[in-house]
Each structure stands twice: as structure tokens, then as C-alpha cells.
Amino acid sequence: MRNIQIKDLMVPLTEYAVVKDDATLYDVVLALEEAQRRFDQNRYTHRAVLVEDKTGRVIGKVSQLDLLKGLETGYSRIGDLSGVTRSGLNPDFIRSLIKQYSLWQDPLDQICGKAVHIKVRDIMHTPEEGEYVDQEDTLDKGIHQLVMGRKQSLLVTKDGRIVGVLRLVDVFSEVCKVIKVCRI
Template sequence: MNTTFTIRELMRPVEQFPRISDRSFFHEAMLALQKADEAFQSGNARQRILLVEDEAGRIIGKVTPMDVVRGLEPKYDRVDSFSDDIRYGVPQVVQSMKEELRHWQEPLDDLCRKAAEVRVAAFMNKPEPNQIVNIDEKMDNILHTFVTSRRNSLFVAENNAIIGLLRFSDLYAAIREVVQACGLKASAA
């Protein structure tokens, strides 16, 4: 049993993902996500995350249903930057900020306008430094990045270009296979 694996072996190449332009509109992203999900559910597609490409065809981000919902209230990202505060016991500070900034105050009232005017570039998940790993990165560093960033996937780069996504679910499956190959017996407890 192979107990070592590389990012190259585990990552999903960008060619496996549906794509959308950063110039597309909110409603187009929703339709593309629906189409991608239907293709995934029927077994006709391997992925349902949308990769976002610029005019030159370079991958510059991704869009998930959560990103679309966050696109309803772009200012929400300002509060989200305080996620560490939430984790470390000061959610009341963040809650008061939300109330003060009136986030999500009637975000659905002008949904049709937003769906027609807001572009994907405004709400896509842009790769931050802690979301990008080099294709040759050591796996222990990758594990650390997943655990500390709490991300479901990381962008994989080679020569400063995004070439794929490493999903936590794929990494976990590889780890599980190694442990199962150990032949350990379940305890009676």
C-alpha cells in the first residue's frame, strides 16, 4: 500500500470544472451552478464548483452557492473578516457591528435588480495567500493549511497559474485508505 501521495495525484485539474466568466452576472452564476449541480447529481460531471476565469481564460477564483448568497450583501465581507473574533469569544461585538451596518436589512427586496446588475467578480471567492498551494508543496504543510484555514478546498498553482483544486474530501479519502490498509481491528468499546 502506498502511504505517500502528492498534490498532483490528489488534486482535481481545472479542466474537470465548469467555468464562468468574471463578467457574468449574479443570475447567470445561479443558473450555471444549478446546471453544474444537475450534471453532477446525474453523474454527467465530476464537479459542481464553478471556476471563475478572466478575459484571458486564466482561473482567478471560484463560485459556490455560499458565494452567491454572500453576493446579496457585499458589505458582509467586512464583518466576516472578524471571524477569528467570533471563534475566540466576542460574537457580541460582531453582532453589534452587523446591526449597526444593517447587514441583511431587506437583502431580498431588490433581488431582481441585484441579479441583473451584480457581476461574478464582485462576490467570487478570490484565492487568498492561505488558499493557494504550490503543486510541489509537502503534504504535511497542506494538512496544516487545511486544518488552520478551515477551507473545503485549496487552489493549486504551478508557475503562478492556478491549475487545479485540492479538495479536503479527496485528501481525507487518501488518509482513510492508508489507515484502513493498516489492518487494525475495531475495539469492542
């Protein structure tokens, strides 16, 4: 069996949902909806929107979680809980945070009405060094980065420019296909 390269599984940038950095969360929803409509229905749907600057360079992404966190401004007051969340959050702690920070207290339609005013650049995730993989790399490198970084996707580069997205769901699907044809 040949070595699978990242470019064999990536979603090309041209097929991905992209918005400018001055777009609003409302624009993110529309872009994601349009990308889903155009996307190959035999594959899993998109779960994020890429953000580009005015020159067309990808500078970040907005995931489904980023959008939800962006709608409720109280999360910004809580700070970084990533270390705590890896060990699990008990229900009492979650309830205390909801009460202490008045999270999701307004009706959902009122909260969602903020989407036209919240700028993507204010809530987007800016990728870090370990979130990039070269399109010519073999899949093992991509898998390692996804697993060790606990990421849902990696940005794929060619000559230092982002050309696509390697999604965990596509990697998982490919690994499952290979497992099924392996001789045990």
C-alpha cells in the first residue's frame, strides 16, 4: 500500500467556508451554510469557517464552539479553563459557573441577535505552530499532530501558504477504510 499524503485527504481551500476578518458571526453562519450546500454530500460536513485578511491570507478559524462562546460574552470573563476541562468538569461546578457569570440567562433569540454585531476577528482562533502540516507530508505526521494536539483539524500548507484543511473526520474515515481491508 502506498504512503498516503496529506494532500490526498485535505479539503482544498476553494471548497472550504471562508470569511473576511471584519465579518460578523451572522456572516459565519451564512458562509458555513453555503459551504455545506456546495460540499460533496458523500463526505462529512464542515464544522468551521476559515478567516482571511484583506489580502486573502488565512489568519484564523471559527469553529462551532468558537461561535457559541462568542455569542455569550460571559465566557471571556471566566478565563482559560483548558487545564481543568481535560480532567472533566463535574455538574455542580458547571452550574456554579453558569450562575456566577450569568451565562445564557437571556432568551436564545435575544442572544443570537448579537451575531450581526460580533466581529469574527474578536472571537476567532488564531492557529499556533502545531496546527499546520505540509501537503507533501505523509498521513502519519498529520495523525500525530491531530492526536497530540487534540485538534479537530490542521491547516495544510504549500510553500508557506494555506491551501486546505486536514480534518480529523476525514483521517478517521481513511484509517477505518484501511483497517477493514487489512489482513488480520
